Amino acid sequence: MAVAAADSEVVVITHRTVDANGLRMHVAEAGPAGAPPVLLLHGFPQVWYAWRHQMRALAAAGYHAVAPDLRGYGDSDAPAGAGAEQQYTAMHVVGDLVALLDAVVGAGKPVFVVAHDWGALTAWNLCLFRPDRVRALVSLSVAFTPRSPARRPVDGLRALYGDDYYICRIQEPGAIEAEFARLGTELVLRKFLAYRTPGPLMMPKSGWGSPDDEVPLPSWITEEDIKYYASKFDKTGFTGGLNYYRALNKTWELTAPWTGAEIKVPVKFIVGDLDLTYHTPGIQDFIHKGGFKKYVPLLDDVVVMEGVGHFINEEKPKEVSEHVISFIRKFSAEM
Helix, strand or coil: CCCCHHHHHCCCCEEEEEEECCEEEEEEEECCCCCCEEEEECCCCCCHHHHHHHHHHHHHCCCEEEEECCCCCCCCCCCCCCCHHHHCCHHHHHHHHHHHHHHHCCCCCCEEEEEECHHHHHHHHHHHHCHHHEEEEEEECCCCCCCCCCCCHHHHHHHHHCCCEHHHHCCCCCHHHHHHHHHCHHHHHHHHHCCCCCCCCECCCCCCCCCCCCCCCCCCCCHHHHHHHHHHHHHHCCHHHHHHHHCHHHHHHHCHHHCCCCCCCCEEEEEECCCHHHHCCCHHHHHHCCHHHHHCCCEEEEEEECCCCCCHHHHCHHHHHHHHHHHHHHHHCCC
16 A cells, blocks of 8 residues: 555654663654554664654655664663673563553553564564564564574574674674774665675675775765764664674573473564675575565565665665555554
């Protein structure tokens, strides 16, 4: 169902701070408070702003869009100090979301979830831990992958790609922060957001380029957008977002009871064919040849968008909004 541009352009996005799980969380909202709620979860290196297009489209279509800055990002609190990376496990972040939903939409009420990148990983865990709170999920870019009982995730990535692979480079607290500081916040954001190579992102220890590098912006993001993102990361630094990567192995340890578990909510999955995640070895066979459906039995649809990179909700906002709204409309009457 298409959303008229004129309708979505007049939607007002409001902001407030909510106490949730011991944190102060910043939340952006659009649409009537009593309408069916849609929780939007951003990834790295982004904040709520990544959903600005979908929020307006959802509100214009009669939904209540709720887009928080996740733990460690933007205007939400960031646990910090020695060992703080262990406070960014799936248990912590899902706990944040459950408390946030209780505060914003009401205790025990289910919501639609739309999620991208790290937000998608968090959404899959929300579905595992608390399926009662998720009416249906639209996951962008990151498919559900079952927990391997044999090897910790960072160890597996290091074996596959080596020490220069970005997730491996991020692991040492302070090291990649120093590299990002050398390059400057805005250039780091440009490098991430403009990345379109359908393959692994490498950050050599010799340096991830020069502060003098010129990185042209793709057509779907403006200088104003970059400056907004930069203003948030200039304030917080990147450590909060990086700590999600540093907690990967800890999450793996904590989620042993969910080994082999299935996702029991309706799901639509959307990915760009130039997305680096879509070119992880074995992932396309998993998605298209039965593995994904085995672990996500209520998988409704898989959409592969041609010529689209990783930041799909910003690169193709109209198309993604239409996919989301057409999917969740199937279940809206039940809420």
